[in-house]
Amino acid sequence: MSTTNSSNIEDTQLRANIDRSLRHPVMFFFTSGAVWLAISLLLGIIASAKTHSPEFLSCCSCFNVGRTMPAHMSTLIYGWGAQAGFGVILWLMSRLSRQECKQSGLILAAGHVWNIFVGIGTLCVLLGAGTGITWMAFPKSVMIVLCLTYFLIGIWALIAFRVRRGGHIYISQWYLLASVLWFPWILLSGLAFTHFYLGDGHPLMVTASTAWFRSAIMFLFFTPVAVASAYYITPKVTGRPVYSYSLAIFGFWALAIFGPWAGMQRMMGASIPAFIPYLSAGAVILLIIPAIALVINVLKTVKDSSETVANSPSLKFTIAGAAGMLVFTVMSAFMSLPDALKFTQFSIAQYGLELTGILGFFSMCMFGAIYFIVPRITNREWISATMITQHYWLFIYGIAFISVFYTALGGFMHGYILEMPTEDPSAAVGRLFPYAVGLTTGFVFILFAVFMFCSHLMLMWLRLGRRSNHPTLLAGHASHSSPHGPEGDIEKLESAK
Amino acid sequence: MENNLRDTPLRRFNTFWWGLGLFVAFGLAIFIIKNFVQTDEVSTADTARGKARIIKLEQVKAEQSALLEYKKDGDSVQLPPHALFPIASEIKLLDTTPADSGVVHGK
Amino acid sequence: MTVKTFFIGLIASFGLPWLVMLAIPFGTMRSLSEPQYDEVNDERTDFYQPLRTGSLETGSLIYRQEGCMTCHTQVTRPSYAGADVFREGQGGTRNDAERGDTRRITNAWDFEGEYMAPIGDSRIGPDLGNFGNRVDALALEINKKKALKMGIALIKEDKSPMTAQEIAAALGRKAFDKEAYVYKHLYNPRNENFEDKGRERVWSVCQANPQFFTKVGNFGQGAKFAVDIKCDQQVVPTGDCKSLVNYLINLKKDGAVPYAMQYSQTKQKGAK
Numbered sequence: 001m002s003t004t005n006s007s008n009i010e011d012t013q014l015r016a017n018i019d020r021s022l023r024h025p026v027m028f029f030f031t032s033g034a035v036w037l038a039i040s041l042l043l044g045i046i047a048s049a050k051t052h053s054p055e056f057l058s059c060c061s062c063f064n065v066g067r068t069m070p071a072h073m074s075t076l077i078y079g080w081g082a083q084a085g086f087g088v089i090l091w092l093m094s095r096l097s098r099q100e101c102k103q104s105g106l107i108l109a110a111g112h113v114w115n116i117f118v119g120i121g122t123l124c125v126l127l128g129a130g131t132g133i134t135w136m137a138f139p140k141s142v143m144i145v146l147c148l149t150y151f152l153i154g155i156w157a158l159i160a161f162r163v164r165r166g167g168h169i170y171i172s173q174w175y176l177l178a179s180v181l182w183f184p185w186i187l188l189s190g191l192a193f194t195h196f197y198l199g200d201g202h203p204l205m206v207t208a209s210t211a212w213f214r215s216a217i218m219f220l221f222f223t224p225v226a227v228a229s230a231y232y233i234t235p236k237v238t239g240r241p242v243y244s245y246s247l248a249i250f251g252f253w254a255l256a257i258f259g260p261w262a263g264m265q266r267m268m269g270a271s272i273p274a275f276i277p278y279l280s281a282g283a284v285i286l287l288i289i290p291a292i293a294l295v296i297n298v299l300k301t302v303k304d305s306s307e308t309v310a311n312s313p314s315l316k317f318t319i320a321g322a323a324g325m326l327v328f329t330v331m332s333a334f335m336s337l338p339d340a341l342k343f344t345q346f347s348i349a350q351y352g353l354e355l356t357g358i359l360g361f362f363s364m365c366m367f368g369a370i371y372f373i374v375p376r377i378t379n380r381e382w383i384s385a386t387m388i389t390q391h392y393w394l395f396i397y398g399i400a401f402i403s404v405f406y407t408a409l410g411g412f413m414h415g416y417i418l419e420m421p422t423e424d425p426s427a428a429v430g431r432l433f434p435y436a437v438g439l440t441t442g443f444v445f446i447l448f449a450v451f452m453f454c455s456h457l458m459l460m461w462l463r464l465g466r467r468s469n470h471p472t473l474l475a476g477h478a479s480h481s482s483p484h485g486p487e488g489d490i491e492k493l494e495s496a497k
Numbered sequence: 498m499e500n501n502l503r504d505t506p507l508r509r510f511n512t513f514w515w516g517l518g519l520f521v522a523f524g525l526a527i528f529i530i531k532n533f534v535q536t537d538e539v540s541t542a543d544t545a546r547g548k549a550r551i552i553k554l555e556q557v558k559a560e561q562s563a564l565l566e567y568k569k570d571g572d573s574v575q576l577p578p579h580a581l582f583p584i585a586s587e588i589k590l591l592d593t594t595p596a597d598s599g600v601v602h603g604k
Numbered sequence: 605m606t607v608k609t610f611f612i613g614l615i616a617s618f619g620l621p622w623l624v625m626l627a628i629p630f631g632t633m634r635s636l637s638e639p640q641y642d643e644v645n646d647e648r649t650d651f652y653q654p655l656r657t658g659s660l661e662t663g664s665l666i667y668r669q670e671g672c673m674t675c676h677t678q679v680t681r682p683s684y685a686g687a688d689v690f691r692e693g694q695g696g697t698r699n700d701a702e703r704g705d706t707r708r709i710t711n712a713w714d715f716e717g718e719y720m721a722p723i724g725d726s727r728i729g730p731d732l733g734n735f736g737n738r739v740d741a742l743a744l745e746i747n748k749k750k751a752l753k754m755g756i757a758l759i760k761e762d763k764s765p766m767t768a769q770e771i772a773a774a775l776g777r778k779a780f781d782k783e784a785y786v787y788k789h790l791y792n793p794r795n796e797n798f799e800d801k802g803r804e805r806v807w808s809v810c811q812a813n814p815q816f817f818t819k820v821g822n823f824g825q826g827a828k829f830a831v832d833i834k835c836d837q838q839v840v841p842t843g844d845c846k847s848l849v850n851y852l853i854n855l856k857k858d859g860a861v862p863y864a865m866q867y868s869q870t871k872q873k874g875a876k
Contacts, residue, residue, distance in 0.1 A: 051675075051728060054793070054809045061815035066671025099504060128815060132668025134725055155516040162512040163504040174605070178614055185523055185618060192527045193630055194720070200539075202633035203715040207723050209626055220618075249605060256614060260621035269681030269688075270723055271712035273629055280625070342686045346677050346727040418727050421690035425730040426807040432728060530623070535631025541716065545638035545651040 014098060015376075021100035022091050023377045025107035029087035030370050031461045032115050034454045036079025037363070039122075041447045043072035045440055052436035062126045070137035071125040076358055077135060077217065078146060079118045082183075084366040085225040086111070086153050089176050091373050092232055093157040096173050097164030103156055110152035117145045133194055135214045140195045147187050154180045171248040175228035178256060182220040186213060208267045208276065215263030215280075218357050219287060223255060226321060226365035227294055233318045233368050234301045238308050243300035251293030258286045265336045268345055284336040291329040298322040311473040313388045317368030320396060324361035327403060331356060335411070343419055348435065349411020356407055359446065360399040367391070367453065374457065375472065380465025382472035383456065389474060391452040398445030406442065410435030636712055645863035652713070652862050656854070658736075660717035663851020666844050667722060670813070677724030678733040680710045680857065682867060693738045694731050696858035702767070706737075706858040709867060714857040729810055736856040743780040744768045746800050750775055784829055786849045787841050790816055791831040816845035 047068040049056050057063040094101050101107070121138030124130055130137040138146070157180045161173060193201070193209035235242050242248055261283030268277040298319060302309050309315050332353055335344040344350060371388065375381050382388060413435065417428045459465065466472075538544075568575040585591050638651045667673070680688040680695035689695040689707050696706035710733055715721040724731075748771060751758055756774050758766050772779040780799075788795050793810035817831060822838040830838040841849070 050811060051809055054811055058812045059814070061813055064671070064811040064813065066674050066811060069674045070671055099501065102509070128669055130669055130671075132671055132673060133720070134673070151517070151520050155513060158516045159509050159512045163501070163508055165501040165503070169605075169607075174610060177610070181519070181614060182618065184520055185622075188524050188527055189622065189626060192524075192531070193626060197531070197630070198719045200634065201630045202636060202712065203718050203721040204712060204723075205630045205633050206720040209630065210720075212626060253613065253617075256617040260618050261625065264625060267723065269685030269709075270679055270721070271710065272633070276625055276629060338685075345681075345686065346724070348726055348728070351726065414727075419687045421687050421692070426805075428727065429729075429807055429809050432809075527627075531627050531631055534623070534628050536635035538635040540635045540637050546653050549650045549653070 014100075015095070018094050018098070018100045019091075019377045019379075021102070021104055022094055023104075025101075025104050025111055026087045026091050026373065026377055027461055028108055028111050029083045029090075030374065031457055032111070033080045033083035033087065034450070034457050036075050036083065036115075036118065038447065038450050038454050040072050040075035040080060041443055041450055043068045043075060045443045045447065047072050048436060048440045048443055052433055052440070061128070067126050067128060067130070070130055070132065070134070071122050073135060073354075074125060074137045075118065075122055078121070078138070079115075081222055081358060081362060082150075083111070083114065084363070084370070085179070085221065088225055088229050088366060088369045088373070089154070089157050089180060090160075091377070092172060092228060092369075093160045093176050093180075096170050096176075096232070097160045099160050099163050099165060101156055101160065107153055107156055110149050114146065114149045114153070117142050117149065121146075131195075133210050135217060136190055136194060136210060140191070143187075143191055143195070147184065147191065150184060150187065154183065170232075171242065171245060171252070172228040172232045174249070174252055175224040175231065178252070179221050179224035179228070182216075182224070186216040186220060189213070190216075204267075204270055204272050207270070208264050208272050211266040212263040212280075214266075214354075215284075216260060218354070219255065219259040219262055222358065222362040223259070223290075223325070224252075226325070226362045227251070227255075227290070229365045229369040230294060230298055230318050230322055233314050233372055234298050237312045237315045237372070238302050238305040240301055240305070243297050247293050248297055251290040251297075254293065255287070255290040258283045258289070262287060265341060266345065266350070268338065268341050278338065281336040281338055281341065285333040288326075288329045288333050291325045295322050295326050313382075313385075313392065313472065313474060314368045314372035316392060316474070317364050317371060320392075321361055321364030321366075321368060324356070324364050324399075328353070328357045328361045331403070331407065343415025344411055345415075347411045347415035347418060348432065348439075349407055349415065352402060352407025352411055352439075356399065356403045359395075360403055364395075364399075367395075370457070371472075374460050375465065378460050378463060378465055380460060380463060380467060383459055383465055385472055385474050387452050387456050388472065391449045391456070394445050394449035394452070398442045398449060401445070402439060402442040406435050406439045410438065633712075638713065639862050639865060641862045642864065652865075654711075654713040654716055654859060656714075656717050658852075658854025659847040659850040661719075662844075662847040663849075664718045664720075664722065666848045667851060668720070670848075672732075673722050673724045675724075675726060675728035675810070676730070676732045677727050678710075678722050678731065678855065678857070679724070680708070680731070680733055682709045688731070691731075693741070694734060696734060697737065697741065701765075703860070706860075708858060708861060710857050711861065711865060729808075732852065732855055733857045734855065736853050737858055739782045739785065739853050740768065742785070742800075743782050744771070746780040747771045747775055749800075750778060750780070754778070782853050783849055784831075786852055787829050787831050787845065790841075790845060790849070791839065813845075816842055816848070818842055 046057060046063050047065050050058075050063065050065045050068070061067070090101065090107065118138075121130075121142040124139050124142065125137045129139060131139060136143060157176060161177055164173075190209065190213035194206055194213070198206065231242060231248060262280050264272075264276045264280040265284060266277075266280075268281070270277075299322075302315065302319065309319065334340055335349055335353060371382065410432070414428060414432055417423050417431045420427075565577050566575075567577060567580075582591075638653065640651050641648045643649050683689055689709060692698060695710070696708055698705055698707065700706045714733070747768070748758065751771055751774065754775070756771075758771060760766055760770070766774070785798075788798070789805075789810070790813045792812050793808045794806050795804055798804045817839045819837045820827065820840055822830075822833055822836045826833065827838055827840045830840050832839040
């Protein structure tokens with residue numbers, strides 16, 4: 001056997017070991033995250049339905065918009081977003097550092113604590129004991145536990161990076177490392193300025209810090225995780241190096257430098273120092289730069305691999321996610337232009353924008369990563385290519401509809417009425433009606449898609465997947481130039497032991 | 498495959514503590530920097546009202562004490578109260594018993 | 605890029621905005637001192653003393669917990685950031701019987717007494733920054749109608765017009781009850797049994813709030829604020845509801861400000 005061949009086998013063995021070491025925690029994060037996503041969408045549908053049909057479920061106060069809306073956002077962020085992020089961070093970091101995880105039991109335990117407290121927090125919000133602070137609606141004590149639990153999860157990514165094998169540090173590792181560090185910084189800052197120093201500062205600055213928190217979670221946690229996954233999936237599946245490494249590094253620093261300034265444009269016109277909202281608006285506009293860097297890199301990398309793109313679900317979702325990032329940042333930039341902000345600051349556009357960011361960009365990249373990771377850690381292949389295709393198209397349809405119809409069109413229509421001083425508030429409600437119905441419809445599509453995804457993932461979790469090392473390809477036949485190695489190589493290794 | 502020289506239990510162990518340190522350090526940094534940059538005085542509507550009241554109180558005090566100062570107007574002399582007490586006790590002006598009101602107590 | 609440059613870069617790029625946007629404004633805005641009136645324009649020299657009434661702590665907590673901020677804002681932005689001031693009743697009113705033009709933008713002292721300024725996320729419902737004033741105006745309008753119907757002259761003996769309080773006092777128990785109005789709205793926002801026909805809010809998408817009400821036996825004269833009476837049971841507001849309503853009907857952000865803080869074209873000298 002030649003040397004290259006034996007190093008190939010060792011390499012495959014190492015990857016299989018890494019995957020096996022992380023099987024339980026990562027699968028747990030993905031499956032529970034997917035369930036939270038479905039719960040969040042259900043709550044979102046209730047909240048949205050109640051804004052156009054207020055008598056719907058009006059028997060029980062726990063379904064009021066004022067409660068379901070924060071519960072919907074909290075489960076979306078802490079239930080789905082954070083957990084999908086944790087799974088991807090842990091797996092990618094171990095794979096890229098080429099080191100297996102030695103503490104999967106502890107991570108799994110921390111994951112359970114995280115889920116229990118997200119559940120408690122959601123119940124508190126629904127029963128009227130939330131804080132009412134947007135994106136931090138869970139009670140203070142729950143947020144503190146989540147923050148401490150995060151440490152027990154995030155630290156293993158840091159350790160994996162410290163004990164990495166080999167000299168080169170891949171671009172995704174920088175993004176992941178940054179997200180691992182940013183997340184607790186943002187969480188602690190948010191907690192400090194809104195909860196710990198409550199009554200210690202000016203009420204307007206407390207509100208301003210919550211506005212900053214929201215955008216920081218979006219730009220400094222969700223974005224780097226999603227971008228890291230895109231920079232991993234794209235070259236891995238196409239089998240080609242990233243088009244421009246320096247452009248990727250440039251995009252990273254653009255995100256790191258502009259990201260933390262964003263968010264406070266939501267306070268435009270409130271009596272805080274006037275430079276703050278303008279600085280934030282400027283930063284949001286400049287955040288188009290990292291999005292352009294990502295899109296150029298992804299599209300240039302997959303340029304000559306149209307067959308792979310058509311066949312690989314991971315790549316399809318990732319490309320859609322990269323496009324989602326561009327749409328999201330361009331939309332946020334337009335909505336943060338001080339002249340447009342008049343219309344969008346208090347219109348439904350802001351909520352629609354958050355949905356576009358979390359569902360259209362972050363979740364798309366996460367789905368891409370999950371479709372790539374799960375077969376590797378469960379050692380099974382996805383059962384049905386049809387279900388993946390349905391998930392893809394239903395989700396794309398739902399979120400594109402929400403972005404275009406609800407966020408862009410509805411946001412400006414609502415804002416336009418709000419800017420007409422002679423119009424009665426009833427006019428705004430009347431104008432909102434079709435867009436609210438549209439949002440509910442979009443959510444229903446997304447819920448169907450997530451139901452497909454969730455049940456598929458559950459079957460994989462039960463290890464009911466196909467016993468194959470061929471990647472699930474949407475075209476239904478294995479490509480000879482598959483980057484995942486020849487059929488059955490891991491089985492051979494296992495039996496040889 | 499080459500051995501990974503970085504992967505030692507010690508390195509994993511101290512990374513854990515470094516990570517914990519970083520986590521705690523940031524928590525402390527928030528507290529310290531916030532206390533360092535913040536102004537000592539907390540201003541509320543009450544403090545503003547308090548300021549106005551203190552100004553008024555000082556004015557009133559100054560006017561009152563000005564009224565009680567030593568003053569000579571023709572034959573009559575006004576002395577500050579504290580100057581009068583020793584003289585009053587000397588001439589036993591203060592050794593008086595309260596007058597009987599004529600009302601029987603306890604009824 | 606080495607790990608060292610990465611860490612230095614990360615801490616610097618995060619630390620600077622963190623200081624400039626969060627820590628320093630947070631730390632310094634707490635000592636924002638009240639502006640002083642100036643002698644020439646305001647004809648007085650003391651400090652601006654914004655006064656707030658109502659159940660600020662409990663009421664605003666319930667306001668946040670129930671997620672009112674999802675659909676209601678409490679801010680009147682300056683005209684560079686929106687047309688809020690020009691909306692009648694939002695930043696004040698154009699023709700107040702006693703004070704004239706009371707419209708103004710929300711200032712930093714309007715949130716005095718609250719831990720967090722409930723700026724709000726969207727305006728699916730109307731802005732509530734001056735809700736208290738709008739309820740007052742509604743009460744005055746309805747009371748005037750009632751007084752006319754009952755034949756009460758709205759002019760006092762010395763020929764001066766009666767104030768809102770005097771009209772309400774003259775009507776006695778028949779006067780429009782602001783609290784009861786808000787209770788009814790919270791119980792059923794499409795208040796079907798609103799006493800001023802034609803002004804019902806059938807279009808409203810506000811949520812009904814059964815959690816704010818309890819059922820008690822209907823006996824004696826009945827509870828003052830019963831929102832619904834069914835056979836021998838009546839629905840009355842809970843303590844939380846009372847705090848919230850007290851907070852809401854006291855939401856007023858139109859008090860006179862020093863001349864230097866007025867941005868309207870019709871600046872008034874000699875603020876009262």
